[in-house]
Amino acid sequence: MNTADERLRRWLLVLGGDAAEGTGVSLDGRDAAMDAALGALYGGGRKGNGRKGAGRGGDRTAGLGASAPSVARWLGDIRAYFPASVVQVMQRDAIERLGLSALLLEPEMLEAVEADVHLVGTLLSLNKAMPETTRETARAVVRKVVEDLEKRLATRTRATLTGALDRSARISRPRHRDIDWNRTVRANLKNYLPEHRTVVPERLVGYGHASQSVKKEVVLCIDQSGSMAASVVYASVFGAVLASMRSLATRLVVFDTAVVDLTDQLDDPVDVLFATQLGGGTDINRALAYCQSQITRPADTVVVLISDLYEGGIRDEMLKRVAAMKASGVQFVALLALSDEGTPAYDHDHAAALAALGVPAFACTPDHFPEVMAAAVEKRPLPPSPDRTA
Structure with missing residues (x-):
């Protein structure tokens, strides 16, 4: 595919497959599947930010539906076709636009989603409504995100x-045994006396004992x-x-x-x-x-x-x-x-x-x-x- 066709292909994925009429370029194979996944969430003929319909047939409503099987299949599709960062955005849009929060109370759904901080926030907001059958799966999802953040x-x-x-524990008038000589020398380099080849320690830097901190x-x-x-x-x-x-x-x-x-x-x-x-x-x-x-x-x-x-x-x-x-x-x-x-x-x-x-x-x-x-x-x-x- 030449550069012009590749540019047109990308625009068709943004606008929706219906926009291909008369262009001589069509979406097939993987591109058609990507377009179907986008269309299920945002509707056909996407334009601009992908949220408004502008196809030849006018606005087309999102076709994802609200059944767990269809959503689970869709989640699998978008994970196959898009990078994780895009998957997370699409999941958030699906939850907000299509009211899918209730489906996150089903273990099968939680196992299918790409976990991130925003999904954790959604699960926490549903915490009180969460059935026992879902709670352990939800905890596993949250734990994965938390462990990734800790790493x-x-x-x-x-x-x-x-x-x-360490720095806040330093003392400015240390006893002899508490003087940090390396930092004391660095702090007093301006007081170096060439004729005596020595540094006059005008300010002593030291540490308190750990037991005293x-x-x-x-x-x-x-x-x-x-x-x-x-x-x-x-x-x-x-x-x-x-x-x-x-x-x-x-x-x-x-x-x-x-x-x-x-x-x-x-x-x-x-x-x-x-x-x-x-x-x-x-x-x-x-x-x-x-x-x-x-x-x-x-x-x-x-x-x-x-x-x-x-x-x-x-x-x-x-x-x-x-x-x-x-x-x-x-x-x-x-x-x-x-x-x-x-x-x-x-x-x-x-x-x-x-x-x-x-x-x-x-x-x-x-x-x-x-x-x-x-x-x-x-x-x-x-x-x-x-x-x-x-």
Whole structure:
């Protein structure tokens, strides 16, 4: 097939096979099967973003249907014809456009889908309606996603935070046996005396003994409203990673209009996720009141609020609590989202109010989260981020 025909073929797959009339090019074999899979979801004669019909026969309704066998076959087809990233997008569209959420309560369906963070969010939102016959399959799907995320994120998170904790534990007036000579020499190179071929150690750098070091405390306070599903998944994984570090004491709190402390389940993020209840209202003030009550060493505590800031509680009290925690020495960070998505919808007024208190509010990708935490642990300005919002 020449370049022009290949370009036309691609356009036909975008627009739908019906657009081939009069072009001299037709879709057959694998291309016809791909077109049928797309047409089943988006309808015939797709145009532009693939969501509107414009074929010769006018709009054609999506033909996927709502029976488990036909959906299972379709899921198998799209996995055969498209890369995983496209499969995940098509699955999300099928769930949203065709109302297939109920079918995810069937084990056979769950075994057929391509698992990702968004599918986990959908399953968690269906958690309370999930029959026992499906629950174990759903847990297996969620566990696969969680384990993949841990492999991707854990090593870098531990390494980054270990370095930050190491640096924060340095003491500026060490006893002789506690001096770190390598870092002391590097810190004082400007004081090198050529005539004496020596460095004058104006500033000593050392470490405290491990037994003397005080654990840093991290409180992850997570909004579990429906729009925060991906953030809840990522935060649960990070919570488990942080909890595995002996030099950190990690607490995980989720909230809507009620507050639930899931710290005792942090050894298994899957248990954490199935203990959440996505959806419902939002009372940030109540959640922060609980977190504030758990803080015993403010100067050694980092609080990370993960929320879109749409407050259903008492706004002024929420801001006063944040200001009080800041004044006591707590490092406070507000993440509008912890996900791979773009800039989220959020309450701009509340974000601006937090920024006025010296609390940055921004969306954060999972890959950027370790650097954010490291900066908070070391009590230094947060690193520049393309995700920064307010």
